[in-house]
Amino acid sequence: xTMNQQRREFLKKAGLGALAGLGAAAGLFPAFAxxxxxxxxxxxxxxxxxxxxxxxxxxxxxxxNCTECIVRCHHDHNVPxxxxxxxxxxxxxxxxxxxxxxxxxxxxxxxxxKHRKVLTLCxxxxxxxxxxxxxxxxxxxxWDGIVSMDYHRCIGCRFCMAACPYGSRSFNWxxxxxxxxxxxxxxxTRMRGVVEKCNFCSERLVKxxxxxxxxxxxxxxxxxxxxxxxNSEIRRMLAANQTMQRKPELGTLPSLFYII
Amino acid sequence: xxxxxLKGGRGYWTWVAILLAVIGLGxxxxxxxxTLGLGxxxxxxxxxxxxxxxxxxxxxxxxxxxxxLVLPYYxxxxxxxxxxxxxxEFLAVSAAxxxxxxxxADMGRPDRVLNVLLHPSPHSMVFWDVLVLNxxxxxxxxxxxxxxxxxxxxxxxxxxxxxxxxxxxxxxxSIHTVTAFLFAGLPGRHLWLxxxxxxxxxxxxxxxxxxxxxxxxxxxxxVAKFDAGDEARTKLAVLGAYAGVANLFFLGTxxxxxxxxxxxxxxxxxxxxxxxxxxxxxxxPYMWFSLIAGIISVGILLSPPLRRKTGMLIAAxxxxxxxxxxxxxVGLVIGGFNPTPFEAIVDYIPTFTEISVTLGIWAIGLLVLxxxxxxxxxxxxxxx
Numbered sequence: 001x002t003m004n005q006q007r008r009e010f011l012k013k014a015g016l017g018a019l020a021g022l023g024a025a026a027g028l029f030p031a032f033a034x035x036x037x038x039x040x041x042x043x044x045x046x047x048x049x050x051x052x053x054x055x056x057x058x059x060x061x062x063x064x065n066c067t068e069c070i071v072r073c074h075h076d077h078n079v080p081x082x083x084x085x086x087x088x089x090x091x092x093x094x095x096x097x098x099x100x101x102x103x104x105x106x107x108x109x110x111x112x113x114k115h116r117k118v119l120t121l122c123x124x125x126x127x128x129x130x131x132x133x134x135x136x137x138x139x140x141x142x143w144d145g146i147v148s149m150d151y152h153r154c155i156g157c158r159f160c161m162a163a164c165p166y167g168s169r170s171f172n173w174x175x176x177x178x179x180x181x182x183x184x185x186x187x188x189t190r191m192r193g194v195v196e197k198c199n200f201c202s203e204r205l206v207k208x209x210x211x212x213x214x215x216x217x218x219x220x221x222x223x224x225x226x227x228x229x230x231n232s233e234i235r236r237m238l239a240a241n242q243t244m245q246r247k248p249e250l251g252t253l254p255s256l257f258y259i260i
Numbered sequence: 261x262x263x264x265x266l267k268g269g270r271g272y273w274t275w276v277a278i279l280l281a282v283i284g285l286g287x288x289x290x291x292x293x294x295t296l297g298l299g300x301x302x303x304x305x306x307x308x309x310x311x312x313x314x315x316x317x318x319x320x321x322x323x324x325x326x327x328x329l330v331l332p333y334y335x336x337x338x339x340x341x342x343x344x345x346x347x348x349e350f351l352a353v354s355a356a357x358x359x360x361x362x363x364x365a366d367m368g369r370p371d372r373v374l375n376v377l378l379h380p381s382p383h384s385m386v387f388w389d390v391l392v393l394n395x396x397x398x399x400x401x402x403x404x405x406x407x408x409x410x411x412x413x414x415x416x417x418x419x420x421x422x423x424x425x426x427x428x429x430x431x432x433x434s435i436h437t438v439t440a441f442l443f444a445g446l447p448g449r450h451l452w453l454x455x456x457x458x459x460x461x462x463x464x465x466x467x468x469x470x471x472x473x474x475x476x477x478x479x480x481x482x483v484a485k486f487d488a489g490d491e492a493r494t495k496l497a498v499l500g501a502y503a504g505v506a507n508l509f510f511l512g513t514x515x516x517x518x519x520x521x522x523x524x525x526x527x528x529x530x531x532x533x534x535x536x537x538x539x540x541x542x543x544x545p546y547m548w549f550s551l552i553a554g555i556i557s558v559g560i561l562l563s564p565p566l567r568r569k570t571g572m573l574i575a576a577x578x579x580x581x582x583x584x585x586x587x588x589x590v591g592l593v594i595g596g597f598n599p600t601p602f603e604a605i606v607d608y609i610p611t612f613t614e615i616s617v618t619l620g621i622w623a624i625g626l627l628v629l630x631x632x633x634x635x636x637x638x639x640x641x642x643x644x
Contacts, residue, residue: 086304086606099602103525129447135386136375155375156298156368159386161308165448167601171308171368173299192297193368250447 052126052145053200054227054255055214056234056243059097059118061221069119069213069222070094073198076212078189080172080179087173091198092121092213097260103247113260119222121213122147122168122198123246123254130160130169139195145227145255146200154194161195165250169197227255261409264638265631271483272634279627286620289613290365298368300613306600307608309593311618312366318468318589319355319362319625320393320439321461325469326352326400327432328499334425340495343640344488347476349404350632351469352432356397358625365617385442392435399428404636412639436461443596451529451596454517456510461588463506467558468584470500471577478574486637497573501561504580508554511587532605533595540605543594546586554583 073079073092082088094117098106106114124147131141138154141147161169175192183189187203190196201211209215214222225234234257243257268276293300303310329348332338364370381387403424410417440458447453474496477488518526531537533547557579560566567573598605610618 086302086306087299088305095602099604102603132383133385133446135381135384135390136372136379137381138375153372153375153379154369155372157363157366157386158308158368159384159442161305162443162449162596163446165446165601167306170305172297173304174297192299195368247448252447 052227056223056257058221058259061219068216072212072216077187078180080176089170095120123256126253129163133159133163151194156193171195265634279623282623285616289616302610306606307597311610312362314589314593316359316362319359321465322469323352323355324432324436324465328470340491346636349400352400354625354629361621388438396435449596450525460510463503464584466503467500468581470496471580474577484637497561497567504558529595532598533591550583550586553579
């Protein structure tokens with residue numbers, strides 16, 4: 001399959017599916033949904049579970065001092081800049097290899113790998129412990145595998161944070177708005193007292209765009225696609241390379257894969 | 261009957277005034293937290309629960325321990341407990357109330373608390389915890405109040421009360437089991453991810469709870485001339501001692517499994533708490549104090565000549581409560597979050613605001629307990 005065909009395939013899935021998925025997520029009151037839905041897409045509602053978005057991160061290509069994806073994501077989603085404080089909010093960031101994969105083999109690893117910075121973000125687990133722990137369905141699994149957040153329903157109990165074994169969730173310990181560097185109108189800001197995290201750019205998938213981090217990577221180190229489609233680029237990459245997931249022994253089935 | 265709580269001597273009103281002052285401090289601190297957000301606490305992205313959830317966990321145990329009086333009295337006809345079974349029930353009411361207040365204080369959006377009921381999620385343990393805690397509070401309040409009301413009139417309690425009391429017995433076990441399940445079902449938090457957590461919670465609850473009840477009988481004897489009797493105290497001391505032994509035994513099994521298997525993730529939190537991990541162990545002295553105080557206290561309670569001495573009994577009860585409060589109210593929560601998912605050790609120090617809110621909630625609980633016990637003792641001393 002050529003790159004163009006891949007792209008067309010992606011656009012079709014993302015465009016049709018994401019709209020309907022969001023419509024369903026909006027629940028009883030679609031008018032109050034954060035991400036406005038085109039009702040006409042309901043007629044082409046996809047089969048639940050048919051698509052499972054996933055990401056493959058090629059840590060060999062990822063430039064160590066580059067932060068393009070982080071800056072872009074945090075800008076596009078109005079993520080407040082509280083870095084370095086206990087109240088930090090982050091959707092995507094870099095962690096040391098040893099910290100990101102503490103249960104992977106560490107012995108006799110080269111220094112370069114040991115200290116390699118790898119991108120970490122929500123794993124959008126197929127068996128997500130956070131959605132199980134949430135008492136209000138404020139965090140929930142969408143039909144396309146994305147673990148999503150309803151900021152208007154979250155009660156701020158932080159059970160999802162205790163349940164997440166990847167430290168992927170952030171709580172708004174204070175009003176985030178004064179800490180947003182440059183406001184984006186395309187995505188809502190949050191109020192204090194709710195949990196947030198990476199949404200796999202569901203607001204971009206609706207429009208048929210790739211996630212912001214994937215789009216912004218100058219090295220093309222991030223591959224995004226449908227894990228349930230054996231012909232997708234990500235599946236072909238997974239078949240051709242030795243990859244890792246974070247803490248696979250916990251049975252969470254992360255949708256993020258790494259090439260070390 | 262409630263009017264009886266409004267008649268008291270100078271000592272009573274001084275105590276109430278002190279509690280109201282502490283509640284005032286708590287309300288002020290909570291107002292600050294509501295205005296600025298939970299960032300005013302020592303909690304953060306890595307240690308995302310702190311003193312509030314720790315107090316909640318400890319107090320669920322105190323609430324559950326009422327069953328240590330209700331079960332022997334109603335199922336085994338232990339008449340020695342006839343005077344203080346109501347003390348246990350009202351202690352359960354105030355403890356359950358404090359539990360709920362601590363949960364509310366910990367919530368980022370307390371205004372949305374009803375979402376738990378509007379969007380019931382049986383897959384979430386919080387949903388079950390809200391149900392069992394509320395149920396337990398009302399079971400104890402209604403049955404305790406009804407029995408007391410009947411006693412005041414000199415008649416037998418209505419037949420339905422008996423069934424509520426019977427129901428409260430398994431319910432007491434359920435509240436602490438569900439509370440343990442809040443923690444024990446989370447992958448990647450190895451201090452909590454253990455099947456022995458619920459049994460250990462129950463054991464430590466029954467140890468600390470009976471110790472608190474014994475201390476309460478001494479306080480009531482002193483301030484209200486209401487003596488539950490040495491027989492009741494001795495029986496409670498024995499129950500508390502064996503619950504304490506069970507608690508220490510369960511802790512020992514945790515150590516064996518973690519260190520004999522040598523699985524790093526299982527050892528890390530225990531290392532952090534008791535020995536220090538990567539040179540960091542801020543809680544080490546507290547955990548050892550808790551362990552040693554627990555062993556000595558249980559030893560005193562097990563020995564008849566020692567526990568017969570009032571001073572020894574009081575010291576052992578205080579020792580046991582402090583020991584379990586440190587273990588469950590500090591070590592369990594902070595140790596569960598350390599090391600973090602990224603293998604880091606993060607310090608947590610509660611802020612003044614956080615401690616003020618905590619004291620305020622304790623004061624609310626003590627005020628409710630004071631008033632309920634005032635009613636109970638007035639009724640009980642008038643009849644004799």
